Amino acid sequence: MRKQIAAANWKMNLSIQQAEDLMDEILKMEYGLSDNQEVLIAVPFPYLMRIKEKLSTQKQFNICAQNSAATKNGAYTGETSAEILKSIDVFYAIIGHSERREYFHENNQLLAQKIDLALASGIKPVFCCGEPLSIREANNQNDYVETQLKESLFHLNATQMKNFIIAYEPIWAIGTGKTASSHQAQEMHLHIRTVLCTQYGHEIANSISILYGGSVKASNAAEIFEKPDVDGGLVGGASLVAAEFSTIIKSLKK
Ligand code: PGA
Numbered sequence: 042m043r044k045q046i047a048a049a050n051w052k053m054n055l056s057i058q059q060a061e062d063l064m065d066e067i068l069k070m071e072y073g074l075s076d077n078q079e080v081l082i083a084v085p086f087p088y089l090m091r092i093k094e095k096l097s098t099q100k101q102f103n104i105c106a107q108n109s110a111a112t113k114n115g116a117y118t119g120e121t122s123a124e125i126l127k128s129i130d131v132f133y134a135i136i137g138h139s140e141r142r143e144y145f146h147e148n149n150q151l152l153a154q155k156i157d158l159a160l161a162s163g164i165k166p167v168f169c170c171g172e173p174l175s176i177r178e179a180n181n182q183n184d185y186v187e188t189q190l191k192e193s194l195f196h197l198n199a200t201q202m203k204n205f206i207i208a209y210e211p212i213w214a215i216g217t218g219k220t221a222s223s224h225q226a227q228e229m230h231l232h233i234r235t236v237l238c239t240q241y242g243h244e245i246a247n248s249i250s251i252l253y254g255g256s257v258k259a260s261n262a263a264e265i266f267e268k269p270d271v272d273g274g275l276v277g278g279a280s281l282v283a284a285e286f287s288t289i290i291k292s293l294k295k
Pocket of ligand 1: 215216217256257275276
């Protein structure tokens with residue numbers, strides 16, 4: 042069975058004190074997670090080491106960066122490379138979040154470079170894809186997402202694809218309170234898996250966890266996660282509330 046993953050994306054929120062308190066609150070609850078379930082916590086860069094320390098005794102919890110650079114090292118003020126992340130034992134990074142695409146002009150080609158560098162440093166990318174509202178309204182979402190996958194991922198070989206997590210996040214559902222229906226999520230996840238299958242074959246396509254993101258909350262997580270091709274969620278707003286996120290973790294398929 043594929044890994045079922047609840048990933049928190051704290052984005053640019055919380056002071057260090059608030060971040061530590063939130064992490065403590067989340068860890069206070071009992072989850073009884075199986076080996077097949079995993080929780081990722083994507084925090085602002087300055088908090089990576091502190092929150093990682095808190096997770097050190099939690100087998101199923103892992104720290105995650107929210108981004109990593111498209112260049113290896115050097116004079117790139119303000120950037121954090123995959124090598125730097127590796128040097129502090131951070132082995133997951135969100136790559137290609139729609140906010141990075143929109144506000145920082147990251148395109149599919151640049152994301153391909155980020156992915157190559159992340160994989161070269163042993164970092165597992167949580168690669169985000171998803172269409173804006175205009176594309177959904179024109180019913181072109183399948184082609185749009187397929188192009189994102191092709192242009193950023195399809196230069197990779199099958200072994201590299203084994204170290205991958207994909208998050209489908211329709212932009213119109215991020216932070217808007219508007220969630221894709223579980224049916225829409227399943228439909229796109231199946232499409233993504235089919236595209237992966239054509240390129241990499243069944244075994245690889247079936248081994249990659251595909252998370253849904255976009256206004257996942259305690260009240261809708263179970264219904265979305267229960268779909269056969271949905272392997273958990275990437276959660277923004279609701280991951281900032283311990284009670285919400287813990288219910289989301291508990292909603293993962295066993
Ligand atoms: P949201 O964000 O849960 O607040 O919609 C999801 C994301 O951007 O990863």
